[in-house]
Amino acid sequence: MWSFAWQNLISRPTRTSLAVLGLTIPLLAFLGLFSLSAGIRHLMGDTLASMHNLMVLRENAPAPVFSDLPPETGGILRKVPGVRVAAAEVWRVAPSINGQAGTSLGATAVGLLTKSREQGIQSFLNMIGIEGQDIREHARLRHPTIAEAILPAARGGGRMLNESDIGKPHVVISTKIARDYPNADGSPKAVGQTIRIGTKDFTIVGLYHTGSLVLDATIVMDINTARELLALAPRAVSTFNVEPVNAAEADALIERIERALPGVRAQRISQFSLTVGSVMERLNLFLLMAVALAGLVGGVGIANTMLMSTSERYIEFGVMRTNGWTRRNVLVLVTVESALLGLLSGVLGTGLATAGVFTVNRFLHGFALDLNPWLIAASLAASLGIAMLSGLYPAWKASRMTPMDAIRHSVT
Amino acid sequence: MIEAIDVHKIFQSGEDIVEALRGVTFHVPAGSCAFIVGPSGSGKSTLLYLLAALDSPTSGTIRVAGQDITAMSESQRDDYRRNQVGFVYQSFNLINNLSAVNNVLLPYIPTGITPELRSKAADLLAEIGLGHRLKRRPAQLSGGEQQRVAIARALIKDPIVIYADEPTGNLDRAGGDRIIQLLRNRQRAGNRTLVIVTHDRRFITPEDLVLEIEDGRLKAPFSQSTDSSGAT
Numbered sequence: 001m002w003s004f005a006w007q008n009l010i011s012r013p014t015r016t017s018l019a020v021l022g023l024t025i026p027l028l029a030f031l032g033l034f035s036l037s038a039g040i041r042h043l044m045g046d047t048l049a050s051m052h053n054l055m056v057l058r059e060n061a062p063a064p065v066f067s068d069l070p071p072e073t074g075g076i077l078r079k080v081p082g083v084r085v086a087a088a089e090v091w092r093v094a095p096s097i098n099g100q101a102g103t104s105l106g107a108t109a110v111g112l113l114t115k116s117r118e119q120g121i122q123s124f125l126n127m128i129g130i131e132g133q134d135i136r137e138h139a140r141l142r143h144p145t146i147a148e149a150i151l152p153a154a155r156g157g158g159r160m161l162n163e164s165d166i167g168k169p170h171v172v173i174s175t176k177i178a179r180d181y182p183n184a185d186g187s188p189k190a191v192g193q194t195i196r197i198g199t200k201d202f203t204i205v206g207l208y209h210t211g212s213l214v215l216d217a218t219i220v221m222d223i224n225t226a227r228e229l230l231a232l233a234p235r236a237v238s239t240f241n242v243e244p245v246n247a248a249e250a251d252a253l254i255e256r257i258e259r260a261l262p263g264v265r266a267q268r269i270s271q272f273s274l275t276v277g278s279v280m281e282r283l284n285l286f287l288l289m290a291v292a293l294a295g296l297v298g299g300v301g302i303a304n305t306m307l308m309s310t311s312e313r314y315i316e317f318g319v320m321r322t323n324g325w326t327r328r329n330v331l332v333l334v335t336v337e338s339a340l341l342g343l344l345s346g347v348l349g350t351g352l353a354t355a356g357v358f359t360v361n362r363f364l365h366g367f368a369l370d371l372n373p374w375l376i377a378a379s380l381a382a383s384l385g386i387a388m389l390s391g392l393y394p395a396w397k398a399s400r401m402t403p404m405d406a407i408r409h410s411v412t
Numbered sequence: 413m414i415e416a417i418d419v420h421k422i423f424q425s426g427e428d429i430v431e432a433l434r435g436v437t438f439h440v441p442a443g444s445c446a447f448i449v450g451p452s453g454s455g456k457s458t459l460l461y462l463l464a465a466l467d468s469p470t471s472g473t474i475r476v477a478g479q480d481i482t483a484m485s486e487s488q489r490d491d492y493r494r495n496q497v498g499f500v501y502q503s504f505n506l507i508n509n510l511s512a513v514n515n516v517l518l519p520y521i522p523t524g525i526t527p528e529l530r531s532k533a534a535d536l537l538a539e540i541g542l543g544h545r546l547k548r549r550p551a552q553l554s555g556g557e558q559q560r561v562a563i564a565r566a567l568i569k570d571p572i573v574i575y576a577d578e579p580t581g582n583l584d585r586a587g588g589d590r591i592i593q594l595l596r597n598r599q600r601a602g603n604r605t606l607v608i609v610t611h612d613r614r615f616i617t618p619e620d621l622v623l624e625i626e627d628g629r630l631k632a633p634f635s636q637s638t639d640s641s642g643a644t
Contacts, residue, residue: 004521007509319505320518322466323565324494326487329522403466403493 022301026294027349132226158191338391346383413442419472498566
């Protein structure tokens with residue numbers, strides 16, 4: 001039956017190809033968009049999710065770069081029971097780097113809205129943040145994320161900032177920044193070399209790599225150096241990195257901090273990954289609706305193809321019935337033909353998507369589209385399901401043909 | 413073998429009512445060859461379709477090998493057509509996407525084609541002179557060859573009865589002669605019953621039973637040889 005159904009499809013190559021293409025395109029859209037969404041979720045979520053400390057920032061500030069806290073916050077925080085370390089930080093978007101115009105928040109937003117999709121995403125990926133750390137307090141953290149991500153000495157990793165760097169133009173940068181803002185000869189920046197931020201030169205003392213899109217876009221320096229560079233008030237603070245005495249009691253500590261400091265929000269740093277996840281879920285829902293519409297169009301294409309095919313073959317179906325084929329046999333034949341169309345679309349769509357993702361990922365640094373096996377299995381199943389559903393009516397119509405239909409039509 | 417009792421067939425299209433068969437009664441003995449003849453529109457093809465269970469009579473009874481095919485359910489009729497009847501169309505009606513051998517195997521596609529069946533189909537085609545054309549598509553065969561494939565398709569089931577609807581209608585004279593000869597040989601070899609609708613009386617021999625239909629009625633029954641067909 002499968003072989004016969006296949007023969008029927010390949011005997012009409014143009015029509016079959018168009019029907020397959022009609023379903024392949026929505027599948028490609030499905031896989032492309034969802035692998036992008038999964039890639040973003042993966043990248044934003046993984047590193048953040050592994051961080052156990054709390055972040056204290058201004059209530060309603062959507063991100064650290066938008067947060068400003070009163071100078072006295074640190075003193076109050078340290079008195080809250082359960083706080084082991086409260087390390088002050090300033091966060092801002094970096095000005096120009098190496099003379100290249102900085103990608104400010106505004107410029108990024110404008111880029112996302114006005115430039116092409118690729119340029120917009122690129123401007124988002126290129127946004128660099130400045131993190132000024134209270135070096136003494138950060139040194140007390142049990143799991144300082146950047147310090148733990150410094151490359152080994154054998155790979156030229158250098159060191160994390162220490163007290164000798166306080167007040168000095170010293171920075172720790174990620175390997176991504178080192179690569180994106182190279183030397184004049186194109187080689188990546190290395191420890192001991194300088195990088196120009198705004199109008200000042202900074203000496204690179206360490207190189208790190210976390211693998212996170214967010215964290216690897218950060219230049220770390222002393223908090224006072226950062227305040228001076230960013231023209232902030234001498235005691236300005238954006239956030240506090242708070243380490244609980246007991247990580248298991250973090251929820252209770254959050255409550256105590258928010259009670260002690262009205263207008264301040266405390267949350268687990270890992271919570272940012274949940275926020276990202278929630279945003280991505282909403283985005284996924286939107287994408288699913290858009291792709292479902294395209295899938296519907298593909299399904300209508302298959303229904304149309306199968307209807308044309310079956311109405312051209314009433315003599316054949318009548319001959320089959322004359323030779324003992326039951327209605328069910330005819331129904332199965334046409335449904336198998338539809339299923340084959342769906343399977344072809346699925347294989348072509350997932351094949352093209354896999355090749356596309358592989359190719360695109362070769363040109364992306366620090367970010368990768370994530371085409372996981374579940375996504376491939378879901379798209380194959382969806383393709384098969386859409387095609388079989390679309391073929392049901394034509395199959396039912398074909399199964400109603402009687403032997404006399406063959407005779408009447410072959411006589412006329 | 414084949415027994416028709418007071419068979420009527422009425423077609424209705426809107427307000428138009430056409431009485432194609434008006435009380436036909438006859439008997440065709442097993443292993444015999446019967447020709448249904450008559451002018452165009454007389455109802456001869458309609459009668460053949462009723463005998464092959466391709467259509468149902470408005471009233472009357474048809475028995476084939478003791479089975480009342482007019483009382484069968486749809487699945488029983490499918491079964492009857494699949495296992496007991498070979499049907500040959502005037503216009504061959506081969507499936508264009510299938511090779512000659514696969515056209516012969518058409519009845520078995522839903523149930524699965526075994527190597528034995530494939531071998532049987534190839535042998536059958538070889539016996540009727542198409543052993544070198546097994547993999548040809550219908551479009552690559554002449555009209556006579558296509559009709560021979562259609563006959564092989566009817567024979568693969570080892571039917572107890574073969575019905576042929578104007579099987580020479582689309583062939584030249586020599587080709588028509590060969591097809592009728594082939595059908596007769598197969599009928600005799602398998603001791604099958606053969607019923608042929610034709611308007612060409614030159615194929616009829618004295619041993620054959622002739623059912624002459626005119627205006628939906630069976631004319632005076634006769635056999636070319638004995639004039640004692642049993643038809644009424």
